[in-house]
Amino acid sequence: MSDNLNDRGPADRTRVNVNEDYEARYWANKWGVSEAELRTAVERVGVMADDVERALKR
Secondary structure (H helix, E strand, C coil): CCCCCCCCCCCCCCECCCCCHHHHHHHHHHHCCCHHHHHHHHHHHCCEHHHHHHHHHC
């Protein structure tokens, strides 16, 4: 199954995938951070969206 690039939200809203540009942009915009900050948070706490959101709010 190929990616539908017209669907700009993440396929799995419980996980942050920074390897897909459109998903990284979605999450960065959702939390009001840069993509670099998002990537750093994912490296630090893992890919679970709840964990990343908590880390970014600290």
